[in-house]
Amino acid sequence: MSRTGPNPETEVFRSVEAGRIEPSWIASRLESWFPGHQRDLPWRQRRTPWRTLVSELMLQQTQVSRVAERFEPFMARFPDPDAMVSAGEDAVVAAWEGLGYYRRARLLHAAAVAIRDDHGGEVPDTVEALRSLPGIGRYTAGSIASIAFGRPAPIVDGNVIRVIARIDAIDAASDDPGLIEHCWRRAEGLAAAAESPGIVNESLMELGATVCRPGRPSCDACPLVDRCAARRAGIEDSVPRPKQPPQRELVHLHSILLRRGDRILLRRRPAKGIWAGLWELPSVESASRLEPEAVAAGLDFTVEGLRYVESFRRLLTHREVHFHVHEGRTRVRRGEWCDREEASTLGMSKPMRLLIDRRAWGVTD
Numbered sequence: 001m002s003r004t005g006p007n008p009e010t011e012v013f014r015s016v017e018a019g020r021i022e023p024s025w026i027a028s029r030l031e032s033w034f035p036g037h038q039r040d041l042p043w044r045q046r047r048t049p050w051r052t053l054v055s056e057l058m059l060q061q062t063q064v065s066r067v068a069e070r071f072e073p074f075m076a077r078f079p080d081p082d083a084m085v086s087a088g089e090d091a092v093v094a095a096w097e098g099l100g101y102y103r104r105a106r107l108l109h110a111a112a113v114a115i116r117d118d119h120g121g122e123v124p125d126t127v128e129a130l131r132s133l134p135g136i137g138r139y140t141a142g143s144i145a146s147i148a149f150g151r152p153a154p155i156v157d158g159n160v161i162r163v164i165a166r167i168d169a170i171d172a173a174s175d176d177p178g179l180i181e182h183c184w185r186r187a188e189g190l191a192a193a194a195e196s197p198g199i200v201n202e203s204l205m206e207l208g209a210t211v212c213r214p215g216r217p218s219c220d221a222c223p224l225v226d227r228c229a230a231r232r233a234g235i236e237d238s239v240p241r242p243k244q245p246p247q248r249e250l251v252h253l254h255s256i257l258l259r260r261g262d263r264i265l266l267r268r269r270p271a272k273g274i275w276a277g278l279w280e281l282p283s284v285e286s287a288s289r290l291e292p293e294a295v296a297a298g299l300d301f302t303v304e305g306l307r308y309v310e311s312f313r314r315l316l317t318h319r320e321v322h323f324h325v326h327e328g329r330t331r332v333r334r335g336e337w338c339d340r341e342e343a344s345t346l347g348m349s350k351p352m353r354l355l356i357d358r359r360a361w362g363v364t365d
């Protein structure tokens, strides 16, 4: 099979379809396994459709352990869609800090507005209505519809792709369109065959996260080991093949710390692009590193005595960001001059928060 990926109509996928394990067997194994093996996670302790929706949005691109730490304080602040709408988008973005991909916080607030305006304040219970909400795609709609409402809706994420590629022994890259399409068909069959589609879906994800992990899976602990085709063929360590790592765009961010007494100057980033709408030290972005004079020339106000102090690098999924920190003086009054407490209420990227804590307030841990 080529590395660029097979066509779903090829012989390989047809033979997988013909020889596949029955969905009812997989579903019933997963339903029996899940209750005794699921991790104790906050959104599982008390389930409501709103808690499920919030947790699924948080989990889209953030590690489970990080979401687990922040989930209950977030829910205490926004216990229902009405409370989130009343608090406003800025409050949601600020409370989202540390979860990354801040666009999701704005989409969550927009979803809360749509739930209040179009669904009487209740999370809708069909895939179609859920998909009409901002930020809810095919996967998230399927998760919420199945977990919160018991609908036979399929889900496919990275964990599900790995499990299905292994039980069907499909030697393809995990982002191969043919494999992904095969997984959606398989997931549909599993949800339809399940007594509890939500449990089967959660169980598939849990199995991928805790047992059928990337690299070497723990097949001895797997409820599907009796019939797993990859295990039988001895290829469980090598399928699916890893996808190509993302090409990262190189960004140089020159940030300037300006003080006035116990206050520092902060600005809001543009509404589009990296860390959209979050707060930061006044900064100049470029494709290559700039000298202090060029940094000063890139600002829309005047700074004096600009002095370089340090650089550090952060890797994001699609970008490699080099921070170059400077200090200087200004007489400008525009922008927000914030003390430590005020700055703590503004939404910021994690590296910017750490930079300000360290440089402006002298916090070292």
Ligand code: SF4
Residues within 6 Å of the ligand: 163, 166, 167, 211, 212, 213, 217, 218, 219, 220, 222, 223, 224, 225, 228, 229, 230, 231, 236
């Ligand atoms: S038997 Fe092993 S490879 Fe197959 S699904 Fe279970 S953990 Fe994954």
